[in-house]
Amino acid sequence: MPKPKTVERANVLSAAAEIVRKQGEKGLNARAIAKELGCSTQPVYTLFKNMEELRHALIAEAKERYRAYIEAHFGRTNNLYQSYGMGFVRFAAEEKGMFRFLFLGEHSNGDPFFGDIVREMMRHYRMNEETARAFHADMSVFYFGLAALVNGNSGALTEEEIAEALDRQFYALYGYYFPERPRFWE
Numbered sequence: 001m002p003k004p005k006t007v008e009r010a011n012v013l014s015a016a017a018e019i020v021r022k023q024g025e026k027g028l029n030a031r032a033i034a035k036e037l038g039c040s041t042q043p044v045y046t047l048f049k050n051m052e053e054l055r056h057a058l059i060a061e062a063k064e065r066y067r068a069y070i071e072a073h074f075g076r077t078n079n080l081y082q083s084y085g086m087g088f089v090r091f092a093a094e095e096k097g098m099f100r101f102l103f104l105g106e107h108s109n110g111d112p113f114f115g116d117i118v119r120e121m122m123r124h125y126r127m128n129e130e131t132a133r134a135f136h137a138d139m140s141v142f143y144f145g146l147a148a149l150v151n152g153n154s155g156a157l158t159e160e161e162i163a164e165a166l167d168r169q170f171y172a173l174y175g176y177y178f179p180e181r182p183r184f185w186e
Contacts, residue, residue: 092147
């Protein structure tokens with residue numbers, strides 16, 4: 001008799017992530033996960049007390065994937081904020097289902113790294129917290145629009161076009177928020 005297949009928590013999360021990538025959050029259920037794993041639904045409910053617990057674990061997994069995209073872009077430009085935007089837009093383009101799950105799904109509650117980004121802006125661009133929050137909120141409208149375009153295949157933008165668009169918006173907002181400061185990029 002063959003040994004039963006051992007299914008671990010990481011296997012279930014990996015299968016759930018694959019379902020979200022292919023079918024979106026609506027396709028996520030215990031039966032679909034079991035089918036992806038080639039097993040019964042029993043391991044899903046043994047490892048997670050319910051689908052809500054699994055969704056919360058998948059949100060944590062999606063946040064880690066998202067963080068990896070952002071960190072991969074740090075250091076590619078002299079503009080740290082552009083690096084953040086590039087990572088966000090690349091995540092939307094390459095991880096379509098996970099982007100929708102994390103930012104557009106019923107469990108979404110905004111950017112999980114908002115506070116980290118605000119602190120970095122305060123440190124790097126010498127902004128007070130109130131200004132950094134307002135600046136980032138204004139910029140968020142722009143980079144979220146770019147992300148939605150590439151996520152929905154409505155805009156085939158190159159890396160250079162995305163970088164230039166983010167630069168233009170960043171510099172325009174910087175000039176708006178700090179008209180008295182010299183242009184550090186010139």
